[in-house]
Amino acid sequence: MMMIECPICNEKRPELEFRYAGEAHIARPENPSALSDDEWAKYLFIRNNPRGTHFERWVHAHGCAKFFNAVRDTVSDKFVMTYKCGEQRPSPETIAERSS
Amino acid sequence: MNNFRRVGRGRVNQNAPVEFTFDGATYQGYEGDTLASALLANGVHLVGRSFKYHRPRGILAAGSDEANALVAFDRGPGRVTPNVRATTLELFDGLTAQSQNNWPSLKFDVTSLNDVFSAFFPAGFYNKTFMWPKSFWDKVYEPVIRATAGLGPAPKAEDPDKYEACYAHCETLIVGAGPAGVAAALAAAKQAGRVILVDEQAEPGGSLLSTPEAMIDGLPAADWLARSLDELEKAENVTLMPRTTAIGYYHDNFLGLAERLTDHLKDGEADGPRERLYRVWAKKIILATGAIERPLVFAGNDRPGVMLASAAQTFLNRYGVAVGERIALVTSHDSGYQAAFDLADANSQIVSIIDCRPQVDENLQAEAEKRGIEVRVGWTVTATAGRHRVSSVTTNKVNGDQVDPKGETLSCDAVIMSGGWTPSVHLWSHSKGSLKWREDLAAYVPDQANENAVCVGACNGDFGLGVALETGANAGGGNDSFEVVEPAPWTGDGALExxxxxxxxxxxxxxxxxxxxxxxxxxxxxxxxxxxxxxxxxxxxxxxxxxxxxxxxxxxxxxxxxxxxxxxxxxxxxxxxxxxxxxxxxxxxxxxxxGAAFDVVRKTSIDGWAEENGAVFEPVALWRRARYFPQKGEDMHKAVARECKATRESLGIFDASTLGKIEVVGPDAAEFMNRMYTNPWTKLGVGRCRYGLMLGEDGYIMDDGVIGRLAEDRFHVTTTTGGAPRVLAHMEDYLQTEWPDLDVWLTSITEQWAVIALNGPNARKLIEPFVEGVDLSPDAFPHMAVRECKVCGVDARLFRVSFSGELGFEINVPAHYGRALWEMLYEAGKQYDITPYGTEVMHVLRAEKGFIIVGQDTDGTVTPYDAGMSWAIGKKKTDFVGMRSLARPDIVAEGRKQLVGLKTSDPKTVLEEGAQIVMTPDQPIPMDMVGHVTSSYWSETLGCSVALALVANGHALKGETIYVPMPDKMIKAEIVETIFYDKQGERLNVI
CATH class of the missing domain: 1.10.10.1100 (BFD-like [2Fe-2S]-binding domain)
Known part of the structure; x- marks a missing residue:
């Protein structure tokens, strides 16, 4: 079972307490009505499926109930780091440093 | 009886005989035996029949790698464990086991005809043979295959044993208590940090238990082991867990350990759980799981009496049992020789060592010669004979690529074989550690670790006692060196399959x-x-x-x-x-x-009353809900008809406590509601309710419910019974991640409130005397109103709402008052013939009114337009979750399935929910299906059936005839409006 660091609780907790919530850093458009059908479809349906670094959302469902973001390597299936919603996407340098 | 027992050999207690039963016959073994060793001591090699050919089979191995000797271990009713390996089954007085997979008996098995006709059972036989006729698939082939194939039968009675689960944490977890694991534990015990050492066997020690001649630091292996285990027992930071199998290795050094606690105990001695599953997190994992000897592949290598050389060595040195009196060794690997030497030294005759390699180490040949054992270098085995036990082996000389067709037949009563060793990399591979091929071992060995883990000893491909001890100690954080004497050290070379x-x-x-x-x-x-x-x-x-x-x-x-x-x-x-x-x-x-804790059932505070009053229940999400309350002699149809009639004509009472309830509170609560629901909320007055429709961002209906505004900044939101957690998570997601600027709090209050729904013309009359502080007159408390008040002196939230079309009230009281209030209302309601009803009637009443059930009339692809609910969308709103999607090309396209009502031509015919709909009756199959029935009931009130359906372009097809093809008939129906009863809604206005 994976251990996941909740950046709100500041604790590593078992995967059982968490739920996956899709790709991170996809902001809902400010004014959806202003978007073309294609733009809206892209927001709604198109997601990354990278081999390697993936930015994703998790929710500490059976803990503090807060959503947060994580960087996970889809090859090794290991968490590189987690951080609070609203914080900047970590830079490749930070990720490289945390991965090593 | 015990004529294969070697007195003075082995670790079993030869002063403590125990009796056991195998296939009805009673035998004697000793304390410390396994079922396999005790059977072998009694000269019993035939212990089972094989899976497909029902060939006689014996004991192949001495541990958990056993493939043949599977038995049914019988501890009484409900306690029969099938497919237990006889080699891991610890003997105790009174043990009972049976052979499997034979009929009528082990020695005479009729189905062994499969063996004679084996030419008809090649690989892929099932796929090739049982193709046609199709009608035979489930009537003939499957029952016959199931009856003759398979291993032991599953027990039929309920398992009366108890099992436990717990968690454990440690700094170092060592799997395998052989020499490498014990050395690792000794070293780790000296460091700070908790150490757990697990071993699947009853006695820790691994190979040290079957190599009595090996010496470590001047002590015989067994003595060194005893001293080491004693040291580990005394170390406060070490937990030693025998009879515990590390069954799986998962992410982040998380392992499952299955500990067997009582199976080895005599009847009546067992106390507490039978097994315990530990979930362990360890900082570091040391895998010392050893290696498994490989059989050699030759004609007749499965006959009882043919077994692994290391197994024979274990049976002799650990259990004091010789597997035969005249034994042939067939080997392609050095390691087999020591087994033969040990058996020879224990007075068994080694008829020959047949080594298929062209060259063999001279020292080994000299050792054999010393014992007078013939060694055939460059010979092969081409056949064995013997019906229930091997009686001879045929060996032929190999000249280069040619096998001399003239073989020699050697009489024997056991054949031991050694084809090299396979490191046990199972757990390492579970952890996604990589493997590399080692040609010299002809095996895969661990390469790169994926977790904080290390393999030591034979499981790493490092064979030999000295290297096992040293790499083990090293992994445990020590740098001890060991003085080791091994009788016949060997490396990996020479494996051949x-x-x-x-x-x-x-x-x-x-x-x-x-x-x-x-x-x-x-x-x-x-x-x-x-x-x-x-x-x-x-x-x-x-x-x-x-x-x-x-x-x-x-x-x-x-x-x-x-x-x-x-x-x-x-x-x-x-x-x-x-x-x-x-x-x-x-x-x-x-x-x-x-048992009851397997899938926990949620019950409302009124559930007990329903049970006492004969309710029939149905599961709804995790809840159980009363479906109907049959009176004497009533079936469901009659009960539902009665409950419907009583509610429409006078008064029905219904437990609605399972409704999901969420309180949305804060200065921005109305704005938040505007964004989450299709409806407008800003202008909804305090004390008023509105039906709310929730969409996913994709525009499809996700949930619905009546929402009351208790204050400017406070909404009491209800959701569907099954949707409550999903709706709360959906709200939290948007609130936390899209609009963290909104000052709103969300609280689940589902379990805080019991909800009693009263429906029918007499509903107001019933509750009026119990309600304090609210004028219930229609003008003061109209339909879709809510008040906080007291009911029977208890704080309550009173809603005037209706899911039945009748005058309706829903009384919310703190959950623990639910049953008391229910009973008071029920007692007082007797003057109105109050009738409790369940979910079935709730469904019928709402279907008569055309109210949808999300998840039944919708399936995640239905928009508000499709459901005919455009009225629920706030026309002036510029945004809400799902709004933009309602303009997507696919959603405004023609031909979408739309919700309609269906009226069958024969009013008595009730359609089947889920039935497909076609436009014309005489089409070839497969017909052009245009939709399906979503809800369908008999309406006692209307005297006809009512149904809702999703039909392509349905809204434009009102008045058209459709057909519902069933296996035995074609049902004709007309597309109608979704509202069947009281189209004007006048029944809500009963004074």
Whole structure:
């Protein structure tokens, strides 16, 4: 079972307490009505499926109930780091440093 | 009886005889025996029949790698465990076991005719043979196959045993208490930090238990072991866990350990749980899981009496049992020799050592000569004989590539074989550690770690006592060195899987996978038929797919496939190792979650009343809800008709407590509601309610419910019973991640409030005397109003709402008052013939009114337009979740399925929910299906059936005739409005 660091609780907790919530850093458009059908479809349906670094959302469902973001390597299936919603996407340098 | 027992040998207590029963016969063994060793001591080799051919089978191994000797372990009713390996079953006084997979008896098995006709049972036999006629699939083929195939029968009675689950944490977890594991534990014990040492056997020690001649630091191996275990027992930071199998290795050094606590105890001695499953997190894992000896593949290698050389050595040195009196060794590896020497030294005759290698170490030959044992270098085995036990072995000289067809037949009563060793990399592979091929071992060994883990000793491909101890100690954080004397040290060289033969290889049965009866020719056939990947070959031939997961067979199968494909092993692939390492009971996996705790049922505070009053329940999400309350002699149809009639005519009472309830509170609550629901909320007055429709961002209906505004900044939101957690998570998601600027709090209040719904013309009259502080007159408290008040002196939230079309009230009271209030209302309601009703009537009443049930009339692809609910969308709103999607091209396109009502031509015909709809009755099959029935009931009130359906372009087809094809008839119906009853809604206005 994976251990996941909740950046709100500041604790590593078992995967059982968490739920996956899709790709991170996809902001809902400010004014959806202003978007073309294609733009809206892209927001709604198109997601990354990278081999390697993936930015994703998790929710500490059976803990503090807060959503947060994580960087996970889809090859090794290991968490590189987690951080609070609203914080900047970590830079490749930070990720490289945390991965090593 | 015990004529194969060697007095003074082994670790069993030869002063403590115990009696046991196998297939009805009573035998004697000793304390410390396994069922296998005790049977062998009694000269019993035939212990089972094979899976497919029902061939007689004996004991192949001495541990958990056993493939043949599977027995049913009988501890009484509900306590029969099938497929237990006789080699791991600890003997106790009164043990009872039976052989499996034979009829009528082990010695005379009728189904062994399969063996005679084995030419008709090649690889892929099931797929090829039972093709036609189709009508035979489930009537003839499956029952017959099921009856004759398979292993032991599953027990029929409920398991009366208890199982436990718990967690453990440590700094170092060591799997395997052989020399490497014990050395690792000794070193780790000296560091700070908790150490857990687990071993699957009853007695820790591994190979140290069966090599009495080895010396460590001047002590015999067994004495060194005893001293070390004593030291570990005394160390405060060490937990020693025998009879515990590490069944799986998961992410982040998380392992499952299955501990067996009572199976080895006599009847009546057992106290507490039978097994315990530990979930362990460890900082560091040391795998000292050893290696498994490989059988050699030759014709007749499955006969009882043919077994692994290391197993024979273990039976002799650990259990004091000689596996035969005249034994032949067939080997392609140095390690087999010591087993033969030990047996010779224990007064068994070694009739010959047949070594198929062209050259053999001179020291080994000298040792053999010293004992007067003949060694045939460069010989092969081409056949064995013997019906229920091997009686001879035929050996032929190999000259280069040629096998001399003239063989010699050697009489014997056991054949021991050694084809090299396979490191046990199972757990390492579970952890996604990589493997590399070692040509000298002809085996895969660990390469790169994926977790904080290290393999030591034989499981790392490092064979030999000295290296096991040193690498073990090293991994444990020590740098001890050990002075080791081994009688016959060996390395890995010389493994070979299949023995050469002069016979037609397509005709001989040389077994690779003993448990699934897969032969070398099956693998070659699979390759000829075009299978190239080992994953496909495995599934086609079923090699490695039995309960032993190919512990003894996988590498042999792989190499035979590699040769048949003429490609190197590394290009053929390797099948995936999956947990559990050995079969694990469902009890251990269920742990404490058995019986009522298996799938916990949620009950409302009124559930007890419903039960006492004869309710029939149905599961709704995790809840159980009263479906109807049958009176004497009533079936469901009659009960539902009565409950419907009573509610429409006078008064019905219904437990609505399971409704999801969420309180949305804060200065921005109305704005938040505007964004989450299609409806407008800003202008909804305090004390008023509105039906709310929630969409996903994709525009499809996700949930609905009545929402009351208790204050400017406070909404009491209700959701569907099953949707409550989903709706709260959906709200939290948007609130936290999209609009963190909104000052809103969300609280689940589902379980805080019991909800009693009263519906019918007399509802107001009933509740009026109980309600304090609210004027219930229609003008003061109109339909879709809410008040906080007291009911029977208890704080309540009173809603005037209706899901039935009748005058309706929903009283929310703190959950623990639910039943008391229910009983008071029920008592007082008797003057109005108050009738409790369940979910079935709730469904009928709402369907008569055309109210949808989200998840029944919608399926995640239905928009508000499709459902005919455009009225629920706030026309002036510029945004809400799902709004933009309502303008997507696919959603505004023609031809979408839309919700309509159906009226059957024959009013008595009730359609089946889920039935498909077609436009014309006489089409060829498959017909052009245009929709399906979503809800359908008999309406006692209207005297006809009512149904809702999703039909393509349905809204434009009002008045059209559609057809519902059923197996025995074609039902004709008309598309109508979704509202069947009281279209004007006048019944809400009863004074």
């Amino acid at each position: 299949i023995l050469p033969t002069h016979r037609d290889e397509s005709r001989v049965k040389a077994f690779v996978d003993f448990q699934n009866d897969v032969t070398a020719k099956d693998i070659r056939l699979a390759v000829r038929e075009g299978f190239k990947s080992i994953e496909h070959i495995k599934r086609y031939t079923t090699t490695g797919m039995a309960t032993d997961q190919g512990k003894t067979s996988n590498l042999n199968g792989l190499q035979i496939a590699s040769r048949a494909l003429n490609r190197p092993v590394t290009q053929v692939g390797l099948t995936t190792f999956r947990p559990p390492y050995t079969p694990t009971t469902f009890g251990a996996l269920a742990g404490n979650n058995g």
